[in-house]
Amino acid sequence: MDTTPVPTQTESQERSEVLANILCEEIIRGQLKPGEKLSETAIASRFQVSRGPVREALRRLSERNFVDFIPNVGARVASTSLTDMLHLMEVRESLEALAAKLAAEKMTAAEKSRLEKLYANHLSMFSRERINPYFQSPEDLDFHYTIAKGSGNPVLFKILCEDLYPKLLVCRSQHQYIKGRGAKALEEHKSILAAINEGDSELASIYMIRHLQSARASLENLIEPFI
Amino acid sequence: MDTTPVPTQTESQERSEVLANILCEEIIRGQLKPGEKLSETAIASRFQVSRGPVREALRRLSERNFVDFIPNVGARVASTSLTDMLHLMEVRESLEALAAKLAAEKMTAAEKSRLEKLYANHLSMFSRERINPYFQSPEDLDFHYTIAKGSGNPVLFKILCEDLYPKLLVCRSQHQYIKGRGAKALEEHKSILAAINEGDSELASIYMIRHLQSARASLENLIEPFI
DNA sequence: CATGAAAAAATTGTAGACAATATGGATACG
DNA sequence: CGTATCCATATTGTCTACAATTTTTTCATG
Structure with a gap:
């Protein structure tokens, strides 16, 4: 796993929004493959943040249908046929x-x-x-x-x-x-x-x-x- | 403020989803007025949960444009002209x-x-x-x-x-x-x-x-x- | 009395810890 | 050999505590 640099905390944007944008971008670019598991801890450690902001980011992406979300199981990159x-x-x-x-x-x-x-x-x-x-x-x-x-x-x-x-x-x-x-x-x-x-x-x-x-x-x- | 009963934790739904649905419903019914402040602590204490699930619920509603969200300031019921x-x-x-x-x-x-x-x-x-x-x-x-x-x-x-x-x-x-x-x-x-x-x-x-x-x-x- | 600065209070943002649930593998049994 | 059950592990869900920011209050000053 690559250790991505800490997200630049642009002005008054909250981390969860920055994270959501980065992940969204990576899904669009295909760097995150469809069906791929989006582990909260993995993402948290990758960006050097705690799981809170990660969870919020994932909820946002789920609401926008970029990730499929199953309660108690987790988030996966939505695959589009x-x-x-x-x-x-x-x-x-x-x-x-x-x-x-x-x-x-x-x-x-x-x-x-x-x-x-x-x-x-x-x-x-x-x-x-x-x-x-x-x-x-x-x-x-x-x-x-x-x-x-x-x-x-x-x-x-x-x-x-x-x-x-x-x-x-x-x-x-x-x-x-x-x-x-x-x-x-x-x-x-x-x-x-x-x-x-x-x-x-x-x-x-x-x-x-x-x-x-x-x-x-x-x-x-x-x-x-x-x- | 009325003390609403704890949200019925239906099967395997997470609290944040239940909360989002309830709040959404209240916005639709007009029980939450446009522009009204949605304080995290207030909602949390009203539903007897901690602020975590509340935040996730609010992020979801913000993504769906039911609430306007300003970082470091908070969420308000979106007003629709x-x-x-x-x-x-x-x-x-x-x-x-x-x-x-x-x-x-x-x-x-x-x-x-x-x-x-x-x-x-x-x-x-x-x-x-x-x-x-x-x-x-x-x-x-x-x-x-x-x-x-x-x-x-x-x-x-x-x-x-x-x-x-x-x-x-x-x-x-x-x-x-x-x-x-x-x-x-x-x-x-x-x-x-x-x-x-x-x-x-x-x-x-x-x-x-x-x-x-x-x-x-x-x-x-x-x-x-x-x- | 109005105005502005500074401190106090309140609210949001984040982190870390614990509880609940699901996953995966080992073992026992048909 | 296949299947089922149970336990260890890992992941998700939630809570509490603390840091950062904003809002409100206070108070001094023109």
Whole structure:
């Protein structure tokens, strides 16, 4: 077991929150494998803290469904199946359609230009290095993240950016054979961007749905063979 | 302060979970007022437990956004504005449209008959006692709950039934002047039910959207005057 | 009387110890 | 050889005590 340095106690954050964030990050990165036992004492000694903060962190992660928790037994890294991911994508589709619609209606000029700049960056990145995994890469999520923010609906934003996206990242790290869709996704972003810029909420919503349906379709192709 | 009896330690549930449920319930029922301080020591002595389980319970509730939490200061009952509720309803609309669509496609015969029975019960209840607040009453939520379940998508179910509905109940208890829509809502349920029974996913989705839009509209009328 | 600083009280954060429960292995038995 | 039971071990659940921080009170000063 590696002895990780003591978590930097940033300002007035409590240890349990810092711990939760670190563990969450490690689950997303796949450093903690699905099903892996999260022993309280082990984590406590690893971070040089007592078990109290560790327990609180684990409860938090359990509430967010990053760990499965069984009373008197303990916590394990939640394992997410491809079927789970499909369900996530199904919900995501509906919510992002709403986000795109609202964004087209409500985004300020500043927000729109930020989104445009984002797209331009991705575009140039892609043309430089062709083999860019443009599917739930940080860049791709940035785009969707900005639209979610631009919806002006904090409930929507929270569900998408704090629940679904992280969960999707976990899925991705647990099934590394999910590949990006490259140029095609970039094209789709372009259409969405244009619709939002013109304030065409209906089109923005439709393009977003198509965009995510493509992603879901390639996921379904992945699952079919195993049925 | 009343001295509530010790929480019944049901089977193998840990105290912190029992506590979280009780507190959550009290927030929903409005017994704990928005903004009210949730002192760890006070809660601990009220339930005759130590502060450990109380802290864990509060962390859980904070993760679910039922309490606002400030490090080194403490937890307070989250207060939900009518604007918050509007955002909730906006998201709910999208998700329930999806739920209705999926339910129409996937509900089993047994589930359908259960839904029908539910509706019949509400109908007879309403005809007996006219002044039935049929808006987020337990009966109304039963209907929507069953459809969410019938969608066959656990992610969707969780967001609706464990996040949004409870939050809406909190809103309702914090703004008690939100009235039901009686007979009209019942009619709308009838249309949704029929579409689902016929497996017409498109219609089910549309009827559900209209149903919730009506509810949202009456909410918006409530807010407008205060702008 | 208002204002601000400093001390006192109260509350939260963490650590360590003990109790309750589950896990794993050894042994006895069919 | 497989199965069941019991015990030793390890892990989780909870409590008490103490440290750190915030809030309140007090009191001096302009």
